[in-house]
Amino acid sequence: MESFETAAPIIVLVCSLTALLFSFIKFYSVKRKSEGTDMMKSISVKIRKGAMAYLKRQYKTVGIFFAIMFFILTVLAAKRFLSPFVPFAFLTGGFFSGLSGYVGMNIATYANTRTANGVRDGLNKGLKIAFASGSVMGLTVVGLGLFDISVWFILLKFVFKLNINDVMTAMLTFGMGASSMALFARVGGGIFTKAADVGADLVGKVEVGIPEDDPRNPACIADNVGDNVGDVAGMGADLYESYVGSIISCGALASAAGLGFNGVLVPMLIAAIGIIASIIGTFFVSTKEGATQKSLLGSLRRGTYIASILSAVGSAFLIFTLLPDNSNVIWAVISGLIAGVMIGYFTEYYTSDSYNPTKNLAKSSNTGSATIIIDGIALGMSSTAIPVIIIGISVIISYFTAGGMASFEDGLYGVGLSAVGMLSTLGITLATDAYGPVADNAGGIAEMSGLPDIVRERTDALDSLGNTTAATGKGFAIGSAALTALALIVSYTDKITEMGIELNLSVTNPAVLIGLFSGAMLPFLFSAMTMRAVGRAAQKIVVEVRRQFKEIKGLIDGKAEADYETCVDICTKSSLKEMIFPAALGILAPIIVGLVLGCNGVVGMLAGALISGFALAVMMANSGGAWDNAKKYIEAGNFGGKGSENHKAAVVGDTVGDPFKDTSGPSVNILIKLLSMVSIVFAALIATYGGMGLF
Template identity: 65%
Template structure:
């Protein structure tokens, strides 16, 4: 393929983004046309929507202040010569599009909850279709806006500024920091909100008062439903947006380092466009029979994800051969490694968290002896579940490096990065199966609160239970892709340090001086990252500790916020006459307000710590310390995230397994014990665990952006 034809391929990127956005609009229109049910259902849905919008408005107002401060800091650093002048503006657009993706997804989810419940009153497949299509809106908006952001900056830098491909990729790599920052605030804030409400509602409602889940008498029930949207939809959307964009820009930067130029840059972008088409086609395969069995429903969703993966696997082969040349076809092996690795991690997560399989059933079996054994067995499952996913990622890295590299170090790094793109290429439909979960959960709550029939509740329970599994699978997928993306970003960081050191040496030589030894080492930093080096070792230890510190802060935040909800729910049960008899209405708005205030306050410290940690370590310990920190945080962050997400998912579905009639069913002692386990697991799987994805990527992004500043101003060179 000629160079002109390769350059022409770029125009498929904005077309692909528009295709994703217009198809998302089509699905949104479909969902909007569905019946919203009774007046009671509409009232509940409106309350959830109002609470979610109010939360996001308050969150975005607070985050806007952070972005203004960071914009000023980046502008000052750019005028000092450490960054290109456009980076502060790219930082803003990255954050804006990340937040916008989450907002659009959440608006769709809050619109479709009542519609899903009403559709489920007709048939199980109807409910599945509405919930899944609303989730697909989230998935396609994320990939559409991600590609649009990339396309805009590529065109601005290439055609408005006339920048070279080296400058374009280096600059685009920097704007991922904006997307990562917004994602962290969305994930942490949304996670604190949703789990504070969920834990508070469960502890007082189900455990103390003995009333059903989603009972309208529970004052925290609306806050719980709001939390599902702001945490699991808006938060997850922002999270995977930055993974998606981060993997593409990191691969593009490494393509230049590998000597592939524009051809190598085009591969991840065109693969993303193919992924849009594959995801859209995959949505057509999601159909279900009327059996409310988990295996049947899971099979329906798998048809969509597997068909999309097959399309990517087939089309990527001629794409790589024609663009890179058939002598570089080994890169296709890296794509397959990432693609298959993502599917396997999803299946492994499903195995460890679904009530259909032994691990979660064993957790449920321990509930007959009380909460302590439930917690012990859940932690055991979470720890055990790290083994195989880590091996899968290791094998994917090994295959990607050697298949693409053939002894060439830079090509091997490009292979690892392109495997992350392969894993994320079907994000449009993978995220659809994840965002489906909160919609189904809300639908079940609305069915309960509005008094729909038992058959409807059975269908929404089946959809909700499926949502728990797909949410857990989505988290496993997000964690695995985060690990590969973080490795690509670490490689980009060391490459950036080498480039910056080379430029500084050239400036010193031009001025008639002699470059210091530390600059020579920085130029070849990969040769000097010895774990016996004290700077590297210090960085490794601090990086290994950082995920635990971060999880501690987020868990404590959920605990403090949940305490406020527990006190408020108890107060209302005690003080509102006739509430427990169903003759009075609880003050839902009060619980929503408490969760909103707590989330806004508590999210600041964890988010800021993730951003400043690599800068402080870099200035005090040096650039080698930063490399060590990134390696340490990636390793422990990946494993800890898998453990927490799968332990939480297993506890959740163990409770669902008992509610299906096992070990005495709802209200039994086993059920109460399982509720305690689920309550412990809530912040594990929905706050701390998922936030670690962003932590390990954001620290890498910050390190890339501040690499030149740290290199020059570090206390120890």
């Protein structure tokens, strides 16, 4: 038994290093591809420089926050409110979360021009290059996440000799660094990308009547930079913290349920199996020339489905071996896997122009921009029902198959495993998502480089697929966030109970009731702050683009070059400034609520934020995705095509949807997890001083 206890964490560590090695090999296989013409190389370099300059400035800004938080956590540790390991683990969580985004964005900015050049030879070649770059992102996220977890586990268990309960209690607080970095990355990147996108659309498409990626458009480079800092770096940091949070919280639930060392190891080993399954799945992604959107999507799904099946089989063998008395928990893992696939499918149904919801949304442009906005909001609202039902069914299956009828703690462990199961194949699931921005950039480079129409048609096919996979990825991220946040709330209540505090979670308890209302309000307040931030930054871009068209002689005729750097600089400064207050809200809210309402109020706040945040995030992501694809459906020649009144109405709808789907919606799922993480980290402080003696 002792040999297994020693070997199992090392196996997990080896699997994490395998993911990193495979992503390293993929990275250099992409870099060996040809970049294309000198013009293509020049445009790609501008995008890469702009993206790296932004990320460098963002990390400097975030570094100040991490230094302050490290000092605060060190003081709390000195006062014995925290484990002395927490301040250092907070830094590693934030570092690896940021590194995940950096690596993903780095490969994306190398792959964009190579994808465009690959498409010149055929659709399949372009797809493979874009997907290879996405797999670098996905496998880097899971590799670094599991590396961080396994190293800390080995240190705490075998070097510092803590017992398993103390190990998981300490590790439970580590995710705050990852969550904090993810929120900064998502909010800052989201503001950057949507400010540039809105400016490029409103002035370029609507006012001047040129394509979004036309080199005459001063915001086109900033728009392409934004795709990388928001949809690649932001998404990578986001799912890194979901991945880490689900594994750690599930391990903590295993410890609370008395399942011992084996119960704690199971979620880590399931994640390790998922890595191997994801690597195998990547080899099954390919397509044929002239493929339809459905066949392109099918080629990506093939890899995901194979990885899911392999992960389920491997997890079953693992659970039957390590938990023979609780082997029914395999159904919790399978329910999570199936729930993730189903949420992705229904997200695609509501956002892809292959199905009626988006086609009908495009049709509503016949009567102008007002009706397409009304119908888009209605579509998003109606799309919340099915994901909520899916998550509810998954929770029920997970709870009861894990033994919830006999033991409440065992049932909650099943819910935690459901979240781990959903995220176990993140390596390939994230690859299909990160592929999208690369395809989008490839289309922009093809347009700006003046490549033949057939190249643009192929990149448009990949880009349209990318919109669907991005929307599916957001649905997956939101679903996994809901299950992870639920597991974290349970971990918080367990931690409070271990401190000897008796919780009264009745809704008639004023603290709980006020907490529920406060929590339900937070996602809306947070979304308002991020939406306004995009609006303010976009206004600056609109003014700048108008100025350049007015003052740079010959720009509109293509005889002069636009000042791209100024637009990139405006987006960078605005996004870094605007991301501070929304991030501060996520960190300060649970502390303030805890000091005023006590631990009962915090639980109410976490529950309220989870419920309203999940529904709001789904609604905003699906509305935005549907508006975007409705616009592309019209641009493909339906309802008047490009330049028609329908098209102008759809562009306005897409402009409204941009901050919905790429800034506020995705950031809300980080918010609901960050609130839980902060609550756990400051639990001892709130337990001692919270409630003002009233609650």
